[in-house]
Amino acid sequence: MQDGAEADREGEESILYACSDGLARITLNRPEKMNSLTAPMRAALAEALDRGAAEARAILLTGAGRGFCAGQDLGDASDFENLDLDRTLREEYEPLLTRITEAPVPVICAVNGVAAGAGANIALAADIVIAARSARFIEAFARIGLIPDAGGTYWLPRLVGKARAMGMCLLAEPVTAAQAAEWGLIWDVVEDDALEARAEALGRRLAEGPTLALRLAKQALLASAANDLETQLGLEARLQGEAGRSRDFMEGVTAFLEKRAPRFEGR
Ligand code: LHQ
Numbered sequence: 001m002q003d004g005a006e007a008d009r010e011g012e013e014s015i016l017y018a019c020s021d022g023l024a025r026i027t028l029n030r031p032e033k034m035n036s037l038t039a040p041m042r043a044a045l046a047e048a049l050d051r052g053a054a055e056a057r058a059i060l061l062t063g064a065g066r067g068f069c070a071g072q073d074l075g076d077a078s079d080f081e082n083l084d085l086d087r088t089l090r091e092e093y094e095p096l097l098t099r100i101t102e103a104p105v106p107v108i109c110a111v112n113g114v115a116a117g118a119g120a121n122i123a124l125a126a127d128i129v130i131a132a133r134s135a136r137f138i139e140a141f142a143r144i145g146l147i148p149d150a151g152g153t154y155w156l157p158r159l160v161g162k163a164r165a166m167g168m169c170l171l172a173e174p175v176t177a178a179q180a181a182e183w184g185l186i187w188d189v190v191e192d193d194a195l196e197a198r199a200e201a202l203g204r205r206l207a208e209g210p211t212l213a214l215r216l217a218k219q220a221l222l223a224s225a226a227n228d229l230e231t232q233l234g235l236e237a238r239l240q241g242e243a244g245r246s247r248d249f250m251e252g253v254t255a256f257l258e259k260r261a262p263r264f265e266g267r
Contacts, residue, residue, distance in 0.1 A: 011044030016064070017051060022207035022266075023200075024052030024059045031065025034114065036073040042092045049099040057266050058206035059103060060199055061126060062110040068135065071117025074144070089149055093118060097151045100125040101222060104215045106206045110199035111177070111186070116140040118150035124159065125151050127218060128202060129186040131177035132195040137185065142172040158225060159185050210248035211266030216240075 014035075016027040026048045028035035037045075052059040063069055077083060100107050100122070109126035116138040123129055123137075131137075139156070141148050148156070148169045156165035160183045168175060177189040190198045206214065216239040224232050243249055248264045255262035 007040040007043075010038065011040035011047075014038070014041040015044035015048050017048045019052065019056050021204060022057035023203040024048075024056035025203070026052060026059060026061045028061075028063040028069050031063075031067070033073065033075075034067035034070035034116075035063045035065070035119070036070040037118065038073045038076050039092065041073075042096060046095055046099060049096070049103065053099070053103045053105060056105060056207065057209070057211045058105050058203050059107045060110060060203040061100075061107060061123075062196075062199065063112050065113070067113040067119075068109075068111045068115040068123060069119025070114065071119040071140065071150075085146075085149075093150050096122065097125050105211060106209075106214050106218065108199060108202050108206065110195055111135045111137075112195055114138065114174075121148065121150035121152040121155065124155045124185070128206075130188045130190060130195065130198060130202070131180060131186055132192040133177050133189055134192050135177040135189075136174035137168075137177075137180050138172065138174045139168045140172050142170060156185075159183075208264060209266075210243075210246065210252065210262075210264045212246045213243045213248060216243050 014028070014030045016025075016029045018025045026045070028037075028041070028045070030036065030038075030041065049059065106128065107126045108128045108130070109123045111123050111129060111131035112135065113132065114136045115123045115131075116136075117140045120137045120139060139148050139152060141152075147153070152169070156168060160168075164183055167173075175183075175185065177186070180186045181189040188198075220232070220236055220239050223235055227235065247267055248262075251264060252262045
């Protein structure tokens with residue numbers, strides 16, 4: 001059994017965090033196990049997401065090595081006597097997923113290799129997902145007698161429709177990055193050796209963006225799943241009212257009229 005300090009160390013080593021020029025880079029770093037998630041790693045990831053939300057204007061999440069994330073560490077989940085998946089999901093996965101969707105800054109996920117199980121669904125929770133051509137998305141749960149979790153049953157039908165969501169979940173076959181982009185599961189696919197540069201460029205661009213407006217846009221888009229048109233139009237009006245009072249809106253219009261690039265401050 002691990003003591004607290006040991007778990008903290010394991011968490012710190014398995015999640016790398018760096019922040020510069022308003023962009024927080026978070027790397028899942030347990031490449032020898034395809035960055036599968038242990039409990040200390042989940043805690044460290046939550047902490048890194050909080051740090052990014054507090055000090056950066058965009059967050060970039062990726063994985064070290066040849067995989068993005070293979071979901072739950074199945075070694076950790078083999079103590080069947082003491083396993084309480086309901087609790088693990090509510091207390092350890094849900095906070096990660098809501099930290100991503102509710103982050104006040106855009107979250108980009110650069111899927112550098114296979115994304116399986118909860119690893120695939122953590123990626124899909126991000127605002128912009130790009131993947132290396134060799135990456136694969138596997139809703140692997142049925143292979144081990146589980147249902148898709150970590151938000152998969154929420155995002156998949158919304159992103160790709162019922163037929164593809166059912167196929168992905170019931171057959172648990174890999175979906176290629178190219179297929180994922182074609183289906184609208186992700187934003188784009190790029191060549192393997194171009195992923196890092198493309199992700200950095202997107203991250204920097206978003207970090208220089210009108211952060212407040214991006215946050216409100218994200219809020220409106222995410223709310224639409226549960227709203228009727230009238231409610232959504234009301235929400236848009238309220239949030240646009242807020243965006244319209246920002247310095248960045250003034251700067252955006254001024255820059256347009258002066259035919260120059262805007263210098264957004266994020267407020
Ligand atoms: C792993 C893992 C892994 C441990 C690769 N764990 N070691 C579940 C339960 C609890 C609560 C909440 O929710 C969940 C949600 C889930 O996420 S369930 C789904 C868990 N994930 C999977 O079922 C995927 C399991 N992994 C695979 O199917 C394959 O490893 C993939 C397709 C990801 C990669 O295949 P390969 O490229 O052939 O690599 P590999 O299988 O050789 O893996 C490399 C190493 O990583 C290997 O270790 P070893 O010591 O033998 O070299 C694997 O055992 C290890 N690894 N995934 N999830």
